[in-house]
Amino acid sequence: MTVGIASVEIATGVIAGRIAAGARAIRWLDDRDPRGAAVLGAIYGATGRAHIVGITGPPGAGKSTLSDMLVAELRRRNRRIGVIAIDPSSPFTGGAILGDRVRMARHTLDPHVFIRSIGTRGAAGGLSRSTHDAALVFDAMGYDIVLIETVGVGQDEIDVVNLAHTTIIVGVPGLGDEVQAVKAGLMEAGEIFVLNKADRDGYEAAHRQFGLMLHLRANARPDDSWAPPLLRAVASRDEGADVIADALEAHLAHLKAGDGFARRSGRRACAQMVNLVHARAAAALLRLPEATRLLDAVSACEIDPYSAAERLLAGSRNDSEGAA
Amino acid sequence: MDTPVERPLRILLAKLGMDTHTVGVTIIAHALREAGMEVIFTGLKQTPEMVAAAAVQEDVDVVGISTLSAGHMRNLPKLARLLREAGAGDKLLLAGGVIPQEDKALLTEAGVHKIFTMGADTREIVAYLRGWWTERQAADAA
Structure with missing residues (x-):
């Protein structure tokens, strides 16, 4: 080729x-x-122009429906939107059923909306291996907003905050008690909080809990100049998109008023380089004949993994010094 | 390149028109996932235009249409034409479901590459797709 x-x-x-x-x-x-x-x-x-927005939250929070509603609202505001919809790949077969388009079907024929479904393909953390790259492609294509809908996440799968300029955390009533909310790393991340399915029982209680967590978070971060809003939505009835879109615009203005936009983009690029170096360096090391020998020894419990790793690294250092 | 190329087959599965019989397409989707393929499901009540647009956006290798309520003679030739017009004529177009024997020739002529009718085994479909994909990748590499 x-x-x-x-x-x-x-x-x-x-x-x-x-x-x-x-x-x-x-x-x-x-x-x-x-x-x-x-x-x-x-x-x-x-690249470097698009506003990269993450949407994350637990499974069943209504992320796809919320994305669909938000895309409709952003189109009313004349924005061009690229959507990256991530669903899990099977860790066993590598196969995947990517079904996020089902809830976004009304945008399929809009020439200013590009929806791409991506399987996680082994990546942990709520994103796919290629999410960052796909966001750059959309950015270079000239989309104003790149919307990244993560897989349903648990308590610490929040890689999207390192990728997005603005992350929307979607919660729903009735997911669990206060301990769950405290444990959730989700409450520490994110710039916009949305309580979806707000017509359900337990909304008031959930709103109190989220409000408390955000209050404590603000107390712990006196230097934080952005106060995350807590918004209400019923995405299945198209309720709440306008305030979420307003909050997105407000956060973008906030980032651009300082150096936040550039800083986040720079941080993201650095993180990607570090990831690439990790992956490639590890792949190169593990291809050495010495690696196979050491893995066999570890597998047979003849040497512990720490010592084996150290020996492999020491060997490669000697090689590169020898070459120089 | 330090990381190996991994190219799972990507297939879009859709149902056209007012056909809402989803049992078959759901079983196919799961079988293909088990076979290591990426299945993009677009849902029901799609028009040929929507399927063609989604196929381009998703850059799938295969488009599979499940049809059980007799719209196939109108919808499938149109979809084949739209895919060609979108520069996506190289995608494999499959149909499955209730398709009378006498319609097959016309559909094939219109650009439907393969038709699976009632009673087709999921293993047969998986084997067909794997064979096609191996050939396609060999052709691309040449």
Whole structure:
């Protein structure tokens, strides 16, 4: 396969905003096809403009329905939107059923909405392996907002906060007692809180709990200049989208009033580089013949994993010094 | 490149028109997931236009249409044409469900690549897709 010509053609299409080109670029990046990295290098200069928004929350909180409602509201405000909808891949077969489009069907024919379903493909933390890359592709295509809907998360799967400029945390009434709310790392992350299914029993209690947690969070962070709003929504009836969109705009203005927008983008890029170095360095080390030998020894309980790891690293250091 | 290329087959499954019989398509979706494929389900009451748009956005390799209420002679040729017009004519277009024998030739001529009728075993569908995918990847690599 020719990495060069095909990548240039796709990169040009991405920057021109062509959907088929963007779709192919994301596929290559998700598949770890070398052409994906080449496209990313070519389009990187065109990124940095989009407002990257995360939507996360526990399974069943109504994230897809809320995303659908929010996309409709943002379209009324004339924004162009790229949606990354993440669903879990099977850790056993690698297969996945990606069903988030079902709730967003009304946007399928809108030329200014691009929805992409992505499987986690082994990534933990609520995102897929390629979420960051897909967000960059949407950004380079010129979408004003990139909406990332995570898989249903538990108590600490909040990688999306490191990727998004603004993260919306979706909660629902009746999920658990106060201990659950305290444990949830979700309450420590996020800039906008939405209590969905607010027409259900337990809304008042949930609202009190969330309010208390946010109050304590504010007390613990006296330097925090953004006070996260706690909003009410009934996404199944299209209620609450306007206030959420207002809050998104307010947070974006807040970030741009200082250096928050650039700082978050920079932090995200650094985190990605660190991730790439981790993955590639580990892959390179584990390909050494010495690694196979040490893994066999660990597997047979002849050496402990700590010593084996240390020996592998020491060996590779000696090699590189020898080469120099 | 230090990380291996991983290319699971991506398939979009949809139902067109007012056909709301979901049992078959749900079973197929689960069987394909078990076979390591990524299934994008778009839901019911789709138009050919919606399916074609979603297929491009999702960059799937295969589009599978489940049809049990006789809209296939109108919808499937239209979908095949829309996919070609969108530059996505290389995607494999499959249909499954209640499709009379005498309709098959016309559908094939219109661009439906493979038709599975009632009684098709999920293993048969998985084997067909795996075979097609292996050939496609070999052709792409050449």
